[in-house]
Amino acid sequence: MNTPHYHYLFGPVPSRRFGRSLGIDLTPRKTCSLDCVFCQLGRTTRKTLERKAYVPTADVIEEIEQWLKSGTSADYLTLSGSGEPTLHAQFGDVLAFLHRQPIPSVLLTNGTLFYLPEVRAAAAQAQVVKVSLSAWDQRSFEWVNRPQQQLDFATIFDGLREFRKGFDGQLWIEVFLLAGINAMPKDVKKIARLARALRPDRIHLNTTARPPAEDFAAAVPKARLEELTGLFEPPARIAADETAHRSPKTIADEASILAMLKRRPCTMNQIETAFGLHINEVSKILGHLIDTHQVRADLKRTEVYYTSTSIGSHSFQTQDK
Numbered sequence: 001m002n003t004p005h006y007h008y009l010f011g012p013v014p015s016r017r018f019g020r021s022l023g024i025d026l027t028p029r030k031t032c033s034l035d036c037v038f039c040q041l042g043r044t045t046r047k048t049l050e051r052k053a054y055v056p057t058a059d060v061i062e063e064i065e066q067w068l069k070s071g072t073s074a075d076y077l078t079l080s081g082s083g084e085p086t087l088h089a090q091f092g093d094v095l096a097f098l099h100r101q102p103i104p105s106v107l108l109t110n111g112t113l114f115y116l117p118e119v120r121a122a123a124a125q126a127q128v129v130k131v132s133l134s135a136w137d138q139r140s141f142e143w144v145n146r147p148q149q150q151l152d153f154a155t156i157f158d159g160l161r162e163f164r165k166g167f168d169g170q171l172w173i174e175v176f177l178l179a180g181i182n183a184m185p186k187d188v189k190k191i192a193r194l195a196r197a198l199r200p201d202r203i204h205l206n207t208t209a210r211p212p213a214e215d216f217a218a219a220v221p222k223a224r225l226e227e228l229t230g231l232f233e234p235p236a237r238i239a240a241d242e243t244a245h246r247s248p249k250t251i252a253d254e255a256s257i258l259a260m261l262k263r264r265p266c267t268m269n270q271i272e273t274a275f276g277l278h279i280n281e282v283s284k285i286l287g288h289l290i291d292t293h294q295v296r297a298d299l300k301r302t303e304v305y306y307t308s309t310s311i312g313s314h315s316f317q318t319q320d321k
């Protein structure tokens with residue numbers, strides 16, 4: 001079923017970790033407390049710690065109710081999207097609603113606001129909380145995640161530890177590794193030591209698969225990631241290929257996007273507008289097209305353009321309209 005008429009829902013999209021996941025987006029694009037160099041949605045446009053109702057909570061819940069009645073299935077209902085969901089002052093109300101539904105709920109968060117007791121209490125209503133941990137001290141945090149200036153790594157980590165004490169759901173940790181930045185074994189060991197203190201149920205190692213916010217955020221080869229998995233406890237898993245979970249809708253969208261990119265190079269925003277898809281869906285589809293060498297990314301002026309590899313680079317022309 002197509003969902004372009006929903007304002008706050010997207011998908012279900014195939015997720016590397018969560019099978020088919022209905023995304024619930026509680027913030028405007030790139031409203032985040034961090035500006036990670038690896039962010040696949042580009043640079044943060046609103047870096048903030050301000051917690052408020054960025055979108056109307058009642059409208060979000062009404063859309064979820066409608067979606068549930070539509071009979072579409074999903075493995076998880078996931079607070080994620082194009083910013084940091086815990087910045088929404090009522091994300092706990094949405095999780096409380098999800099908690100009463102038959103499909104498990106997931107909160108994907110950067111964890112930076114977990115130093116606030118009210119954020120921890122709200123987050124604890126999710127069945128799975130997946131937090132990011134890709135740094136080991138303030139310096140590495142500033143280098144990798146470029147936080148809002150008031151954020152303090154040690155305070156955030158204490159908040160995460162406090163959360164784990166009172167949370168009996170699944171706590172997953174995602175460690176995003178970048179070649180030459182935070183993937184040296186001595187540094188990964190420091191991240192692993194912190195991760196262990198949170199007693200996670202699962203740890204995933206990830207690296208860039210799509211063009212990140214910054215060119216210098218380079219991927220770690222899979223063989224190298226595999227060597228690093230054993231440093232973690234429990235041993236980390238490598239974010240699996242999402243191909244296995246691709247739905248017929250995703251495949252249809254992918255074919256249409258590829259057909260367009262054979263005719264003209266486009267930016268992610270242009271594809272999003274043309275197909276009425278959420279930016280996360282476009283990002284995942286482009287990721288798969290790049291992984292399978294059907295599309296390549298070219299930086300032109302300040303924008304990344306996606307082009308079918310069946311078009312020669314000599315014919316590349318930006319066609320802004």
Ligand code: SF4
Pocket residue numbers: 032033034035036038039040041044082083084110
């Ligand atoms: S990766 Fe997540 S936490 Fe980092 S800037 Fe992007 S949206 Fe924010």
